[in-house]
Every structure is written in C-alpha cells, then in structure tokens.
Amino acid sequence: MTTKDMKDIVALCKRRGFVFPASDIYGGINGFWDYGPLGVELKNNLRDLWWKAMVTCPPIGPDGAPVEIVGLDSSIIQNPKAWEASGHVGGFSDPMMDCKETKLRYRADHLVAYLWKKSEPGKEKFVAFHQEAEEEEKSRRLKKIGFSTDLAEYQKYDFNDPAILGNLANVLGPDAREFGTLTEPKQFNLMFHTFVGATAGEDNKAYLRPETAQGIFLNFKNVLDSSRVKMPFGIAQIGKAFRNEVTPRNFIFRSREFEQMEMEWFCKGEDAKKWQDFWFKERVKFWKSLGLSDENLQIRNHDQDELSHYAKAGLGTADIEYKFPFTAPDFGELEGIAHRCDFDLTQHQKHSGTKLEYLDQTTNERYIPHVIEPAAGLTRGVLALICEAYTPDPGRPSGVYLNFTPSMAPKKAAILPLTAKEEHVPTATKLYLALREEFAVDLDVKQNIGKRYARQDEIGTPYCFTIDNDTASDGSITVRERNTMAQERIALDKAGDFLREKMKG
RNA sequence: GCGGGUGUAGCUUAGUGGUAAAGCACCAGCCUUCCAAGCUGGCUAUGAGGGUUCGAUUCCCUUCACCCGCUCCA
Structure with a gap:
C-alpha cells in the first residue's frame, strides 16, 4: 500500500489541468489558485450536487415532509455598514x-x-x-x-x-x-478592502465579503416578502469569499480567495437543537455519498473558547472534518454546522433600522428566528475529493488513478477508436456527438490505446468505450472499467443507457 | 510575520565563470486489433530583478513562489 503524498497530488493537479498556481507565469501569488479545465468540471459537479441536495431536492424533514429551501446569489460587495453590524469590521x-x-x-x-x-x-x-x-x-x-x-x-x-x-x-x-x-x-486585517467608485478614499471604502452568509441575512426580508416561504425554511447560496489569511497553506485548503456553499436555516429558537442535529446528519450523509470514506471523516464539536462571536450563546458548532494527507493523522475542517442564534438578524435589524421579524400568521406571534448554518467549503470539498480519489497503483502504466465516483468525475467516459484508421474513427465520432449531449465525455483518437487508457486513469474517467473491428460487424463496443481495468462488451447503441445507469450510483 | 529548506523542460535528474545534457512525458507522421510498445521528426528550462565580470545558470545582493516548523485560521 503506497501512501498519498501531497507533493504528488499537487503535481498531478497541475500536470493534468485540475489546479494551477494563480498568475503562474509571473511566479504565482501567495494564497490564490486557478482551476483548470478538469478542475472546473469537478468543482461544478460538486457545486451542482450541493445545489440539488439543498435547493432542488432538499431532504425530507424530521416530520416526514420535504423541507423548504430557496436559492440566492448576492453581491460580493455590500454596504460596509453590513460588515460593521455583522461584527466583522471590529472582530475580524x-x-x-x-x-x-x-x-x-x-x-x-x-x-x-x-x-x-x-x-x-x-x-x-x-x-x-x-x-x-x-x-x-x-x-x-x-x-x-x-x-x-x-x-x-x-x-x-x-x-x-x-x-x-x-x-x-x-x-x-x-x-x-x-x-x-x-x-x-x-x-x-482579515477582510480585503477595496474602493467603490473612481476615487479612493475613506468615504467609499468597501469590503470583499469574508463569508457568503451575510448576503443571505441582508436579503432575509426580501426573500420573505417575495417567496411565500414559511418558517422553518432555508436560503442557500454558493459563491466566492475572501480572507486575508496570515499564512495561506496547504495547497487550496487555506487560500485567500475561496468558494463557499452556505445554507442559513431559519427556525424558532426552541427548535434549533432539533434542526442542528438534523442538518448535521444530512450533511455527513452528503459527503459520504460523494465517496469520502468513513475512516477519513470525523465529526468534532468546537470547544467553547474557539467558538465564533455569533455562536457563543448557542448550541455551538459541530464540524465535519476530513483527514487530508497534510493534516494526517489529524483532520481539517470541511464543513461547520453552527447555531448562529438570532445574532445576525438582530444585529442587522439594530443597525439598519429595518424590522427583520417573522410574523407567524397562524399564531400571530412575532419573533426573530434562530439560524442553523451548514457552511461548507466548495474548494475544500474539491481538495478532499481529489485526495480521496488519488490512488497510487504501481501495477498499471500510469502508476496512479483517480477513483472519483461517476457523479464527481470531470469526464464520465472517453470514446476511443482502437486505431486512427478510417473504419474506427467515424463510428467513435458519432458516439461521441451523441453522448456529449448528456454527459461530459472525451473523444481521443491519437496514439496507442494503452497511452489513452493511462491518461484517462490519471484524470479519473470511470469508463472508456473502445470501437474496434467487431463494432462494424456486430455493433458491439468494449467498456473498460477504470478501477479494475476489466473489459466487457456492450451494444454500441446501449452506451448512453450504460452511463445513465452508472451515474445513479 | 519569524526560523529552516528548495528553485535547471510537464516530470526525474546531469552539468559548467565561455554553445545547457539526457530519460520519460507531450506534439506530428509511420506503424499498431486493447493497457504509457516500436521507428522518424519536433516543442519546451536555469523562478524574477539587480550587482561583480569581457562573459553569470554557476559568485554576491534583493525579491517571488513552494515545502517544513512557529504563529494565525472571527
């Protein structure tokens, strides 16, 4: 059993186009990274699945009814007063x-x-x-x-x-x-400054958001007034956040520009415990469904002295942590499920002078809801997926493969004519054009078949479809499975069904 | 921000105060009926800036990036 070495993972990410150092040709810039052609596919896959798990198909709640969550995409720059109210200007x-x-x-x-x-x-x-x-x-x-x-x-x-x-x-x-x-x-200053307008001065100083959550609180009333949502409900958002970390470290784990997936769950204070437990279980389930293994995941409750300013009075924060190669045998934070109490809405109500209460029309009760916040790092999730998938295997030509689940793999399949000869290429091209309507697939014609398999192993493509002489005579193709390198023959016109079936897993 | 280390091609390594070398990878062509094969050809490097010098990849200074430790991570 070969161990996973962070150096090798970083090298593979650059070599195959997952993650590049930002401004690479200028020598890079500390704390910033670019996502390459495959990195952005992987990141989008994770992003889309999170959105599906939160907004499109949210889970069934503890009472058996589906929970209600709506989406949002708020601005990165907001009125600076918002950050004073949130406690970030003073406390950050x-x-x-x-x-x-x-x-x-x-x-x-x-x-x-x-x-x-x-x-x-x-x-x-x-x-x-x-x-x-x-x-x-x-x-x-x-x-x-x-x-x-x-x-x-x-x-x-x-x-x-x-x-x-x-x-x-x-x-x-x-x-x-x-x-x-x-x-x-x-x-x-952990918050990035900028200036709004053409002239720079104290009057028009603004901040790049250090978390996406505040955009949700700022729009609480707008969503309430426009969406017919009823308590309890959630607002979900995915987006960039910026923190001037003192020491960016560990590849994309702690970078100064990163991406968050946050959901603010609004509920009555007395129900907060129930919902925190619920969301915690759901979120653990989510990460496991992406292929993160039990032994690399752990849950951890924050000690009282490390709690954020907004969570001190509440039920605390529970983290879902992943055993990254650079933290092992320890774990690093992937997602935190915090009880933010009614801190944020109360603060914004006070500072903005706008009422942010919820009126329960059945009981005529007015109150500021409490918030349970599952806040995950999208870019940290990408890193965890890459680390989990990275599998050294001296027994195969590439020496390594990425064991992504089909749902996360940047490419779902590669279509490979066995040779570059005329009889294989047109059939392969036709299959490629049909499949790409539905799946992210690659068509690779050049070089011998072994090299092409090896390349697909390194980028974690779960299946390769190979067109050979038999395809013309009996309409069958070879499916080569990434992890086992085993081959089976299926009908050419069943390739789409095959992938569709595998994607469910 | 501090201390230590590293920096020659995509990767692994060589070398020199005087034209920067090789293997693998990559690209093109040939060949090839299933796992980085073979043949031919090709692309690509001294992290950046300055200094010393006739000449610096080599010596000196500065800087940048990465790694390890400290610190930090609302």
Missing part, C-alpha cells in the same frame, strides 16, 4: 506582536502586563503574561527575575493601553529573558 482584525528574542508571536489582546505599584516614576518595568496564565505561574516567574511575588502589589494593564504601547522598551515579553523585545502591535 487581530493586533499581533512579535518577540524579537524568542521569535514567538502573540495576539496583543491575549496578553496582559503587570506594573509593580512601588516602581519609581520614570523607572517603570512591566512584565507581560499570557492572559490565561495561572497566578502561581505568574508569581513563580516574577520571583525568578527578582520581582515581588505578591500579585496584589501590581497594577494590571491591557496591551491596548498607551502606557504600555509607549513604553515597550520596558516590557518583558511573556517568554523573554530581556526587556524590550516585543514589537509594536500590527493590525492584521
């Missing part, structure tokens, strides 16, 4: 400081500094600690550097205090031995 930038001595980096708002009250004026020395450090730990460290160990004799400062920021030379970093090794806090 973290001041960071580095320690020149220890090379460690800290979030300034996670540190505190202690000043000995009896310090002579002008000779103040501050000692910094991690916010969550135990008192005993603090005393021990103070003793070590020859300071009083009685914490009551100290005044505590936050790192946004000018008394600290103006005096960094006299601050001892949390892990440092010398004073004055901490750098000025630097703001990391």
